[in-house]
Amino acid sequence: MMRITRDCLLSGNANRRSWMALVAPSANELTQAAATLDIPESFLRKRLEGEASRPLIKEERLISLQFQVPLPKEGAAGQFTLVPLSLYFVPGYFVTLTEREIPFLSRLIDPRKPRKRWELVLRIIAEVTRNYLPTARSVAREMAVVERDLRQAQRHDVVYRGLDINDRLLALDLGLLQLEYVVSEIGHFLPAEDADLMEIHEDTRIELSQVRDQVDSDQATINELLESYAYVVHNNVNHLFKFMAALIILATIPLFIPGAAAMNVPLGPFPHWRYGFAAVTGGLLLVEALTAWVFYRKGWLRLD
Structure with a gap:
């Protein structure tokens, strides 16, 4: 049109x-x-x-x-x-x-x-800057929801939402950077004797700087949030591996006895001893219990 x-x-x-x-x-x-x-x-x-x-x-x-x-x-x-x-x-x-x-x-x-051309440009830029402010605030509100969900659930879809928010904040930051450059260059064309224009220019520059600071702060927050989440996930994976290793060790201990008995080597009078089975079973249970107690004290058998 x-x-x-x-x-x-x-x-x-x-x-x-x-x-x-x-x-x-x-x-x-x-x-x-x-x-x-x-x-x-x-x-x-x-x-x-x-x-x-x-x-x-x-x-x-x-x-x-x-x-x-x-x-x-x-x-x-x-x-x-x-x-x-x-x-x-x-x-x-x-x-x-x-x-x-x-x-x-x-x-x-x-x-x-009708306005003078540079006054009109400055007012348009000021209006664009005011559009950035509610946009950045709405993204910040969504970021707060993502932070709450990550604390509660640690779901992967929330991580993707966080990455999407980071992309949107980056787009806002690039747009504001371009706008800052335009406002800076416009200052060279403004007549220094026109106090009203200079005041509009300065107000616009300050407003733009405030919005940029908020977007930069939100970017830093979402990046720290995602890094903290990555650390928590990494720590949970390490803990899970420790839990699985503890279970494997506990399951392996009972296999030592049948493995030793199945070897084709003489065991002397031990297989014919009256209390041999009870002694072997009791020793096995004792080693199993001591090993489980050590793993539990180290936290390897807890998934919380």
Whole structure:
């Protein structure tokens, strides 16, 4: 979809610019937009597909910004999609390019109250930053559930949920890192005498830093949680092997006597002794009991 709204914002020299909104544009719309803006169609297509590229490009007739906007998935707490949002300033136009509708753009870009271009960019970035905050908090809440389940059950499916959370936090962290770079570079274009713009820029930078700190903290927590779980599993496996070894040793002890008796060697008068069977059986039980007591004291016969 391609939508053009006239006179939506002010350029640096106070001229009006039109807003061209490209939302999942068709091939024909992309070709038409590239011709209107005098931008290579391949450049727009790469940005639309979110391919790795420079977050900020400044040329003679073009300023291009790109960052990731977290949009929550319907009915899935903690699940989200990072949607690439590209902004372009070309003569006469301000362009937004994205594969999905971004709700807050229509609220921020109002032809009845046109803003200066850098003020608009900063407000868009501030809104994106505010989208990161509830997304990170929802992931943190799910992480708390995973921690509780790991403590109670130690199920493997919970581990996979923890790994999935770690992947989502990494995606958030990369998106915030890209956004931080854009905010840092924008500071060089802002007029130093405009106190309002500088204040918005500083507020946005601080807000972004706070969200990044929270995501980094959550990442450290989930990594420590998974490492602790791996240690517990490793310890339990070692204990299980000790338990099995103790059982095998206890089961092997009674086999010594029939093994010795079955050997084709003379045993002297011992097989004909009246109390031979009782002595052998009693000695066997005593060795078995002593061995079991030693294993129990060492904890090898306990599975708790």
